[in-house]
Amino acid sequence: MNDVITVEGALKKYKGTPEFDEGCELKSVVPAPTESAEPQPTPSTPEEILNALYALGKNEAMEGEYTLTGKITSVDTAYSEQHHNITVTIVVDGYPDKPVKCYRLAGEGADKLKVNDVITVKGKLKNYNGTPEFDAACQLLAVVPASDPEPTGTSEPQPTPSTPEEILTALYALEAGQKMEGTYTLSGVITQVNTPYNAQYKDVTVTIVVGDFTDKPVMCYCLKGEGVDTLKVGDSITVSGALKRYNDTREFDKDCQLVSIDARGEAQTEDKPEYNTPEEIVNAVYALEPGTFLDGNYTLTGVIRSVDTEFNPKYNNVTVTIVVGNMTDKPIMCYRLAGDGADSIAVGDTITVSGLLKKYHKDGQPDICEFDSGCSLDKVVKAQQPQPGTGDLAVTSFAALLVLALSAALVLRRKKA
Numbered sequence: 001m002n003d004v005i006t007v008e009g010a011l012k013k014y015k016g017t018p019e020f021d022e023g024c025e026l027k028s029v030v031p032a033p034t035e036s037a038e039p040q041p042t043p044s045t046p047e048e049i050l051n052a053l054y055a056l057g058k059n060e061a062m063e064g065e066y067t068l069t070g071k072i073t074s075v076d077t078a079y080s081e082q083h084h085n086i087t088v089t090i091v092v093d094g095y096p097d098k099p100v101k102c103y104r105l106a107g108e109g110a111d112k113l114k115v116n117d118v119i120t121v122k123g124k125l126k127n128y129n130g131t132p133e134f135d136a137a138c139q140l141l142a143v144v145p146a147s148d149p150e151p152t153g154t155s156e157p158q159p160t161p162s163t164p165e166e167i168l169t170a171l172y173a174l175e176a177g178q179k180m181e182g183t184y185t186l187s188g189v190i191t192q193v194n195t196p197y198n199a200q201y202k203d204v205t206v207t208i209v210v211g212d213f214t215d216k217p218v219m220c221y222c223l224k225g226e227g228v229d230t231l232k233v234g235d236s237i238t239v240s241g242a243l244k245r246y247n248d249t250r251e252f253d254k255d256c257q258l259v260s261i262d263a264r265g266e267a268q269t270e271d272k273p274e275y276n277t278p279e280e281i282v283n284a285v286y287a288l289e290p291g292t293f294l295d296g297n298y299t300l301t302g303v304i305r306s307v308d309t310e311f312n313p314k315y316n317n318v319t320v321t322i323v324v325g326n327m328t329d330k331p332i333m334c335y336r337l338a339g340d341g342a343d344s345i346a347v348g349d350t351i352t353v354s355g356l357l358k359k360y361h362k363d364g365q366p367d368i369c370e371f372d373s374g375c376s377l378d379k380v381v382k383a384q385q386p387q388p389g390t391g392d393l394a395v396t397s398f399a400a401l402l403v404l405a406l407s408a409a410l411v412l413r414r415k416k417a
Contacts, residue, residue, distance in 0.1 A: 001032065002032030003029055003030065003031055003032050004029070004030040004032070005026060005027075005028065005029050005030075006026075006027040006028040006029075007020055007024050007025065007026060007027065008024065008025050008027050009021060009023060009024025009025060010023075010024070015227070015230040016230065042064065043062075043066070046068060046069075046092050046094075046095070047095070049066050049068060049125070050068075050092060050095055050098045050100070052125075053098075053100070053125050053127070053132045054098055054132055056126065056127035056132070057127065058127055058129060058130055059126070059127060059128065059129065060126065060127050061124060061125065061126035061127075061135070062124070062125045062126065064124075065122060065123055065124055066122070066123070066124075066125050067120060067121065067122040067141065068090070068092055068100060068120070068121055068134075069092065069093075069118065069119070069120040069121075069142075070090030070091050070092040070093065070100065070118070070119070070121075071090060071091055071093070071116060071117070071118050072088045072089070072090055072113060072114065072115050072116060072117045072118075072119060072162075073089050073090065073091050073099060073115065073182070073183045073184055073185045073240060074088065074089045074115060074162070074164075074167070074184055074185030074186065074240075075087075075088050075113065075114065075115060075162040075163055076088060076089055076101065076185070076187065078163055079110060079111045079113070081111075083104070084106055084110070084111075085104040085105055085106040085110060086104075086105050086110045086111070086113055087101065087102065087103050087104055087105065088101075088102050088105060088113055088119075089101045089102070089185045089238075089240070089259070090102060090119060090121065091183060091240070096183065096240075096257075097225075097257055098132070099132075099185060099240050099257070099259050100125075100132055100133060100134065101131055101132070101133035101134070101259075102119075102121050102123075102133065102134045102138055103128075103133050103134060103135060103136050103138065104136040104137060104138070105121060105134070105138050105139075105140055106137060106138070106139060106140065107139050107140030107141070108140065109140060109143045110140050112143075112145075113140075113143065113162075114145075114146065114159070114160055114162040115146070115160045115161060115162040115182065115184070116146035116160050116182055117143055117144065117145050117146050118143070118144040118146075119140060119141075119142065119143050119144070120140075120141040120142040120143075121134055121138050121139065121140060121141065122138065122139045122141050123135055123137065123138025123139060124138070129260070129261075129262065130227070130260040130261050130262070131238065131259065131260035131262065132260075146160060160182070161180075161184075164186060164187075164210050164211060164213070165213070167184050167186060167243070168186075168210060168213050168216045168218070171216070171218070171243050171245070171250045172216055172250055174244065174245040174250070175245065176245055176246075176247055176248070177244075177245065177246075178244065178245055179242060179243070179244035179245075179253070180242070180243040180244065182242075183240060183241060183242060184240070184241070184242075184243050185238060185239065185240040185259060186208070186210050186218060186238070186239055186252075187210065187236065187237065187238040187239075187262060188208030188209050188210040188211070188218065188236070188237065188239075189208060189209055189234065189235070189236050189237075190206045190207070190208055190231060190232065190233050190234060190235045190236075190237060191207050191208065191209050191217060191233060192206060192207040192233065192289065192292055193205075193206050193231065193232060193233060193292070193293065193295065194206060194207055194219065194291055194292050194293070195293065196293055196356065197228060197229045197231075199229075201222070202224060202228070202229075203222040203223055203224045203228060203255070204222075204223055204228045204229070204231055205219065205220065205221050205222060205223065206219070206220050206223060206231055206237075207219045207220070208220060208237065208239065216250070217250070218243075218250055218251060218252065219249050219250070219251035219252070220239050220241075220251065220252045220256055221246075221251045221252060221253060221254050221256065222254040222255055222256070223239065223252070223256055223257075223258055224255055224256070224257060224258065225257050225258030225259070226258070227258060227261050228258050230261075231258075231261070232295075235261055236261070236262045237258060237259075237260065237261050237262060238258075238259040238260045238262055239252055239256055239257065239258060239259060240256065240257050240259050241253055241255070241256025241257055242256070247363050248363075275294075275298070278300055278301070278324045278325055278327075279324075279325065279327065281294075281298050281300060281357070282300070282324050282327055282330050282332065282369075283330070284357075285332070285357045285358070285359060285369045286330055286359075286369055288358065288359040288369075289359070290359055290361035290367050291358075291359065291360075291361040292358065292359060293356055293357065293358040293372070294356070294357040294358065297354060297355060297356060298354070298355070298356075298357050299352060299353065299354040299378065300322070300324050300332060300352070300353055300371075301324065301350065301351070301352040301353075301379075302322030302323050302324040302325070302332065302350070302351065302353075303322060303323050303348065303349070303350050304320050304321070304322055304345060304346065304347050304348060304349050304350075304351060305320075305321050305322060305323050305331055305347065306320065306321045306347060307319075307320050307345075307346065307347060308320060308321055308333065311342060311343045311344075313343070315336070315338075316338055316342065316343075317336040317337055317338040317342060318336075318337055318342050318343070318345065319333065319334065319335050319336055319337065320333075320334050320337060320345065320351075321333045321334070322334060322351065322353070330369070331369075332357075332369055332370060332371065333360075333368055333369070333370035333371070334351075334353050334370065334371045334375055334377075335360075335370050335371060335372060335373050335375065336373040336374065336375070337353060337371070337375050337376075337377050338374070338375075338376060338377065339376045339377030339378065340377065341377060341380040342377050344380075345377070345380055346382075346383070347383075348383030349380055349381065349382055349383050350380075350381040350383075351377060351378075351379065351380050351381075352377075352378040352379035352380075353371055353375050353376065353377060353378065354375065354376050354378055355371045355372055355374060355375030355376060356371065356372040356374075356375070357369070357370070357371055357372070358370060358372050
């Protein structure tokens with residue numbers, strides 16, 4: 001800190017952070033003066049240590065060695081007989097939002113560690129690419145094994161899942177509505193952004209696949225933590241929280257925590273699919289997985305086929321369904337549409353709508369392709385009224401002329417009489 005350096009390299013903006021790209025070079029260093037720097041107090045309590053650790057920038061390290069005691073929430077890498085170490089993640093009691101990875105932890109008893117064991121670890125602390133952790137070669141000082149459940153006489157106690165495979169197997173064995181005991185941590189690649197980042201609640205819902213277990217995806221529901229607003233398909237992330245089965249979805253429960261973004265996924269450098277024509281946009285919505293959004297904001301113009309919910313003067317919105325072009329088999333609902341003229345639109349009007357597009361899903365009901373709540377009404381073209389001389393007005397005009405002719409004939413007849 002406080003050294004003055006000269007750096008040369010390519011500049012870019014990554015996830016909102018202006019940075020020199022990988023491979024930049026250090027050209028010169030002017031060391032910070034030491035005589036004027038005030039000594040900083042050394043963190044001593046678990047709270048002070050964790051706060052200092054979580055305050056580090058990426059790839060920064062704390063001076064000296066520290067000791068923490070916490071409960072194992074996941075075994076991230078199984079014990080290596082060759083290198084005599086294991087990688088686990090612990091949570092210090094009272095700080096569930098500040099997990100600490102113990103990278104390549106070594107020491108007596110490391111080969112027997114499992115989830116829910118309480119361990120004491122000593123070593124150097126650092127932030128590795130966003131992951132707060134004990135550095136390699138940290139030492140296991142003490143172990144308090146997880147207490148086994150009391151025998152019931154009817155069944156043998158079940159071991160606590162520890163490896164990713166065991167955790168996923170246990171999660172997928174749950175009945176609908178059941179929840180796993182304890183807190184778990186899993187790392188995986190994002191395969192879907194189910195609900196875009198919500199600036200009001202500061203959360204996002206994504207689905208990850210752990211390792212090669214492509215048949216056992218895990219949804220991270222209302223995921224919170226630093227960096228959740230930047231997540232996208234292809235990112236590799238680590239998540240901690242309670243695991244449960246919600247209907248047919250296996251998921252981390254609401255308010256699970258983003259521990260780290262471990263890698264910049266390939267999706268970071270790939271171009272997102274572009275949907276330019278109305279037909280491409282509508283087809284893309286219909287191709288979505290149930291409950292997911294189309295990435296980005298889109299605009300469509302279509303003819304109102306039905307007014308599904310009348311205009312609500314309290315909330316100033318209306319729900320209608322439109323047909324885009326000739327795609328009558330692929331209607332798009334505009335849910336809680338708001339904007340100038342929303343109170344007077346009717347079947348047959350042509351409207352332009354902008355917003356987020358998704359495939360709405362609710363168990364037991366048909367999926368609905370729609371603009372999400374909060375979509376905006378950009379333009380209204382009222383349905384054309386029949387011109388005089390055509391259609392019903394033509395009949396009316398002919399009838400009126402006939403009445404006049406008959407009236408005139410009666411007047412002439414009366415005069416002759």
